[in-house]
Amino acid sequence: MSYAYLFKYIIIGDTGVGKSCLLLQFTDKRFQPVHDLTIGVEFGARMITIDGKQIKLQIWDTAGQEAFRSITRSYYRGAAGALLVYDITRRETFNHLTTWLEDARQHSNSNMVIMLIGNKSDLDSRREVKKEEGEAFAREHGLVFMETSARTAANVEEAFINTAKEIYEKIQEGVFDINNEANGIKIGQQATPTNPALPGAGGAGGAGNSGCC
């Protein structure tokens, strides 16, 4: 399948926050309730449409455990987008966000788009982190924020697609050097040379089957 752009994502965050489940829900549209520890890094991919353009997402789902940290660090540099995930029912996963963010900022390229995700929104009765807290953290650190549920699929599509939109807009603005593949962006055969000077091109149109926010 041909694509206009290819974006590389990574998913990071504490162990057990649902990173692999988010990926599985996004790529296979199913939920696996059994906690299966990720060893190192696993790969997944899906095609989406933004602004009428086919965009291929290649996603590397990393292990959250401390033991794999040195391995997962190797993935920051080459990624265009990162989903930083915490679990709204476990306060400590929210508390660790600062460490994760520092790590990401230190090893990634400066233009990497980071989306903050509070997962497990279906477990509202056990909630330990208020939505407002997530929003505040995101605002403070210049991230996009969203609460998702890999179980019910709520906002999962949106999380991945909105990150892609953000990257797409940065490309339109000419922020990303798209010829450097180390940025986690690749131009496909389908892409027509875009003119960053055109202002209208940045508006992301119908994105797959997701609702626009």
Add this chain to the structure above:
Amino acid sequence: MEFLKSGIKTVLGSTEPGQQPSAAETVEKLVERVYSSTLLEDRRDACRALKALSRKYRIEVGAQGMPPLVQVLQNDGQDAEIISYALDTLCNIVTSEEFDEEADNPAVSVNVGEQFTEMFIKCPEHVSLIMGYLDEYDFRVRRASIQLLTSLIANKTRELQELVLVSPMGVSKLMDLLSDSREVIRNDVLLLLVELTKSNSNIQKIVAFENAFDRLFDIVQEEGNSDGGIVVEDCLILLLNLLKNNTSNTQFFKEGSYINRLAPMFKLNEDAQWTPQKVSNLHCLLQVVRALVTPSNPQQLVAACQRAMHQTQLLQALCELLMSSGVPADILTETINAVAEVVRGEHENQLALSQVLAPSQPPRPAIVVLLMSMINEKQLLGLRLAVLYCFACYLYRNADAQRQVVQTLLPSNASEASSALSTGQLLCTGLFSSDALANWCSSVALMHTLVEQVPLKEELLRVLLATADGQRPITLLAQCCKLLQQDQQRLQSKLGLLQLLSVWLAHCPGAVKALLETHGTMAYLTAQLCANEHDEREYLLQGMCAFLMGLCIQFNDNSLATQRREDIVQLVIKRIGQETFCRKLQEVSRHEAYSRACKQAQLRVKGAADLLLDFEYCKLYKGLEALVAKLVSGFDVDGIELTELTLSSEASALVAQYKGIIRGLDTQIQTLQQHSQELEQKSTSLQQQLEQEQLLKSQLADQHTLLKAQLGATQSNGVDATTAAAAASSSANDEQLNAARFQANMYFAENIRLTKELDTMRQQLQLEKQRADDAQASLTTLQKDQEDLLELLADQEAKLAKCEVATTAGAAPPNISSS
């Protein structure tokens, strides 16, 4: 050497003639100089001298020189020259390669490089120090550090992999070097990455993440694709490392559409020569293809890759390679293996393969041409086995292809197929050829047409073969049995035939019957099981005979009066013994060939003699061995089947389940019957009551009319009386009238009440009747159920009865002829 000596002289000053210092002393002086010299030039010269000595006096330099060299690396980073000397020296010390200069030195053992590597990496900082010098752009430094790292990794792969992984951005940094514009550097990094990615999936994934696939394909393209030099081979080896046993990377490779880039590499230049390098390149390329679709990968992923290979014309390119002339034998073999795995279990691809035509006169299907090679004695073993594998993969989960092969053998098709060679004919030719390997391969190939296809097993029973001496035609199955019994047949052929027969008989009572009807087969099997040969392979043969005999019991439909399952078990008990039978049965799974064949679908053997068992046969064996053993040991000495024991666990569970259901239904029927009886009783009592009431009512009605008549009479009497003027009697009459009226009213009211009661009674009766009907209906359905279940029970009872009969007959056991 002269230059060397002069170099040393300049460093150490000239020594007195005739007093040559020993190598160790020289090294000691040089080390001292590296440590203590304040001038960079002096240290640099000492390093240069150490480097020069390190090839010939590796042990001396390695033993003393490591600490000063590390010190240089730590302190003299600003001088590229001295760093490059230090790195080169270390590289010479730790390399596993043996130098010409030290060939005559007995002190240098084989693994001296490995030992020095171990010493060097004891301190992990040393490795990070070297990694640091990768950033140095200077050619000599960068190249030397790459080479040193390569040597270290080659010697102590696991340890170095861990060290590189924890080194910040270690792998990424190495990947960056792949883009170095200096080809030498790039090529050296390729070699380094080949070593680094060996069986470490974490590193493999990071390397793939760092756009390795793109980079490698770019390099391969720059270097001239499959016609390119050794760099192409290095790229392909690295590619193979990244994909082998790494599903995540395989997925990435597939999703990244890199299969697209593989296909054109198989396009061969018409007049290009098959240079050794090209053979190596293509060999690696084929390995890469196979790594993507190997049956050991998850099935979903394999299928996705297979489809992509069809869409991108990769399969087509492989088939073209297969059919082109002048291809070296090992490439051809590997191509056949690759085609096999690309089509295995994927219907579209299998169909595509069946449509490939060989450029022969007349054009024949590629499959036919391949089978011709398989039964050709003169072909190489590897090639013949590859064809068998390819054929098996072509038939794997492909009922259409299986049917087509069987159909070429059926009588109706024989005449029209006679003009062109058919697959079936070729297999028969192989089956009856004098070459044991051809026998084996053909038996196994034919076996694959029957795997999981009971209807085809029935069909194949109809195959008749013309006999040479003009006698009656003989069935294929009978011929196979006949061959099996011939003494001059070699063991390998017999093993092949036994595998074919076993798969044929499994789950096919018709084939069991046919085999039992052949002459002498059971006697042969019995004789094999009684035999006491000590050759390991004879054991295997005996075990397989036991298995075949077990199948004759397990899938026997008792349609032959003297060869029912009990009869055969009797035979086993009387002639062989249950213990012996089971012991021989175990010989198969205990054999080395069994565990080897079980491992993977592809046969991998060193020599033709090792070719004994096939993967699919082993699969069948694994599934049925326990069942057969249980079945045979489940008969008691008199040949009576201990029913519960011989039922498989599922079957007995099923029987138990049915028993439970029957019991439940029984109680249900009883309660319902009781209920309906009660209802009937109630209904009759109500009927009686109703009749009584009706009687009463009619009586009352009669009384009522009588009274009415009386009233009328009294009234007319009253009128007469007034006219007759008898005032006294009128009051008495009035009184009487009133009483009568009152009585009439009372009767009237009573009448109404009774009518009402009658109505309610009727309603109640209706209701009860309805209920009785319902009960009757449910009763009949339950009775029906019961009948079904009774039938089932009857079956069981019949079985039991049979056993009892057998018990009584046990006193006079049936006479079994063993001839």
